[in-house]
Amino acid sequence: MKRITIGFIPLTDAAPLIAAHERGFAAEEGLSFDLVREVSWANIRDKLSIGLFDAAHMLTPLALASALGIGHVKVPMIAPVTLALNGNAITLSAAFVRELGELPEDPVAALPLFAAAIKRRESAGLSPPVFASTFPYSTHNYILRAYLAAGGIDPDRDVQLVVIPPPLMAGSLEKGLIDGFCVGSPWNSVAVDRGVGHILAPSSALFSRIPEKTLVIGDTLAAGDAGTLRAIVAATAKGAAWCADPGNALELAAMLSAPHYLSVAAPLVLRTIEGRLIFTPGGPSRSVPDFIRYDVPGAARPDAGRYAWLYAQMVRWGQTRLDPGAAARIAALIRTDLFDAAVGGDGAAADADPIGSILEPAFDPADLAGYLARFDARGLPKSRG
Numbered sequence: 001m002k003r004i005t006i007g008f009i010p011l012t013d014a015a016p017l018i019a020a021h022e023r024g025f026a027a028e029e030g031l032s033f034d035l036v037r038e039v040s041w042a043n044i045r046d047k048l049s050i051g052l053f054d055a056a057h058m059l060t061p062l063a064l065a066s067a068l069g070i071g072h073v074k075v076p077m078i079a080p081v082t083l084a085l086n087g088n089a090i091t092l093s094a095a096f097v098r099e100l101g102e103l104p105e106d107p108v109a110a111l112p113l114f115a116a117a118i119k120r121r122e123s124a125g126l127s128p129p130v131f132a133s134t135f136p137y138s139t140h141n142y143i144l145r146a147y148l149a150a151g152g153i154d155p156d157r158d159v160q161l162v163v164i165p166p167p168l169m170a171g172s173l174e175k176g177l178i179d180g181f182c183v184g185s186p187w188n189s190v191a192v193d194r195g196v197g198h199i200l201a202p203s204s205a206l207f208s209r210i211p212e213k214t215l216v217i218g219d220t221l222a223a224g225d226a227g228t229l230r231a232i233v234a235a236t237a238k239g240a241a242w243c244a245d246p247g248n249a250l251e252l253a254a255m256l257s258a259p260h261y262l263s264v265a266a267p268l269v270l271r272t273i274e275g276r277l278i279f280t281p282g283g284p285s286r287s288v289p290d291f292i293r294y295d296v297p298g299a300a301r302p303d304a305g306r307y308a309w310l311y312a313q314m315v316r317w318g319q320t321r322l323d324p325g326a327a328a329r330i331a332a333l334i335r336t337d338l339f340d341a342a343v344g345g346d347g348a349a350a351d352a353d354p355i356g357s358i359l360e361p362a363f364d365p366a367d368l369a370g371y372l373a374r375f376d377a378r379g380l381p382k383s384r385g
Contacts, residue, residue: 001032002228004221007044008035008057010167010262011184012272013084013213015252016294017057020239022255028238029231037260040165041135049075054221055232057083060211061310065137067333070320076219080229080338081236082306083213085299087292088140088203089188089277090147091169096129096179097198107201108359111151118158132164132172132181139210140182142313143203149380150359156378173197184212185272185292186264193268195281202277202288208356211306212292233342237296244294249273297343302334305354308365315372316379322368 004026008014020026021033036053038044045066047053060082066075090107097103099120100113114129121128133140145155155161164172169183170191180200191197203210215236222229242248253270256262262269271277275291278284293299307330314320323329353362360381363371376382 001027002030002231003032003034004054004232005034005036005052006055006057007038007047007053009038009041009044009165010264011057011087011213012186012256012262012269012292013087013184014057014261015243015256015273016081016083016236016240016300017215018239018255018261019242019252020235023239023242025238025242026235029235031228031231031235033235035261039167041138045072045075048077048216048218049073051218051220053218055215055217057213058216059135059138060214060307061137061139061142061314062135063214063216064307064310064330064333065314065319068320068326068329070314071137076222077216077333078222078335078338079214079216079302079333080233080335080342081215081240082211082300082302083215083236083240083294085209085211085293086202086204086290087184087212087272088143088182088210089185089199090144090180090182090201090203091173091188091191091197091199092180093173093176093178094196094198094281095176103198103200107147107205108150110200111147111153114148115151115153118153128159129179130160130162130177132162132169132178132183134166134169134183135163136319137314139203139212139310140184142310142317143206143210144182145313145317145379146359147201147206149375152380154378154380170194170197186262186269189268189272189277190264192278192281198281199277199279202291204288204290206359208290208358209293209306209351210355211303211310214302229338230342233338237300237339237343240294240300241296243273244296244299246274297339301339301343302336303350303354304330304334304336305350305363305365307334308368309355309363312363312368312371315368316375318379322372326368
């Protein structure tokens with residue numbers, strides 16, 4: 001067995017890697033996955049960059065930024081498997097919900113309440129609301145920004161944005177350090193079950209095909225034996241397919257709940273896997289279509305258009321400048337040839353709008369300049385409604 005050391009953060013979108021190990025899919029490919037739990041995305045990135053990890057469960061935007069050298073030293077890597085689509089939510093503290101008043105079911109309809117609460121705080125000489133995401137280069141940051149911007153709220157002026165690791169989100173909300181957050185499951189549901197959080201918007205209600213996490217492979221392993229690369233991709237894809245089967249949900253929830261993985265109660269994990277979310281403490285569960293997706297190849301095969309949207313967010317929010325060569329660099333990162341060789345087939349049909357925009361007009365990855373022209377210098381839509 002060839003040992004592959006893989007760093008991960010305790011989130012339900014690490015499930016394909018955990019299932020590949022626990023269900024023997026890695027062993028079938030002649031591999032032993034040594035899964036190492038970490039607390040922060042910076043640790044994941046830095047340990048991969050210096051070779052302490054062979055591979056990692058990583059925020060998809062962080063993989064893209066690291067490979068392009070945006071915001072940090074350039075870290076050579078490849079990202080041949082998407083571990084999950086969606087799985088995030090925006091959650092608010094009970095105190096901030098009281099400030100807003102009765103929340104409508106449609107999260108977009110709540111935006112005027114946000115704007116009014118911000119103005120009240122400003123008029124009273126109080127600090128602006130504080131919202132957390134998990135990393136500057138994360139879907140959580142971009143979803144939160146896009147949501148606020150859709151209501152004319154400037155995320156860099158009207159609120160304070162901070163970074164907190166996923167497992168610490170619910171505790172930060174409970175202590176009153178933040179007014180809300182955007183994070184991956186199960187941590188939104190943890191906050192609700194503790195009675196301190198109210199889920200406002202699952203990410204799939206705003207963008208239905210966001211590439212949340214990816215399997216990244218460091219440069220040493222990526223430049224090595226092609227057979228090992230194929231085996232890693234195949235084992236991970238088998239794990240993803242197993243996770244996507246509804247008949248395995250109970251077993252998967254029990255597996256993920258283990259202390260060395262998520263250390264969260266299995267019934268709560270099961271709700272997030274099945275997309276049955278409780279939005280308010282003590283409230284009923286509601287079905288959320290496509291809350292988290294592991295399906296193969298639809299979710300698991302890397303999609304250049306989805307990466308193009310992430311890159312566009314980096315440009316929109318001032319993290320980098322538009323580079324005409326970005327598409328070629330994305331193709332070199334995602335290596336769809338490795339996925340297709342390991343899983344079979346010759347590619348999947350691309351969606352016209354790869355991220356399934358609901359909050360915004362459809363995204364065309366062939367026209368990044370046109371997409372960016374919709375926004376002003378602050379990243380806010382030039383026209384709303």
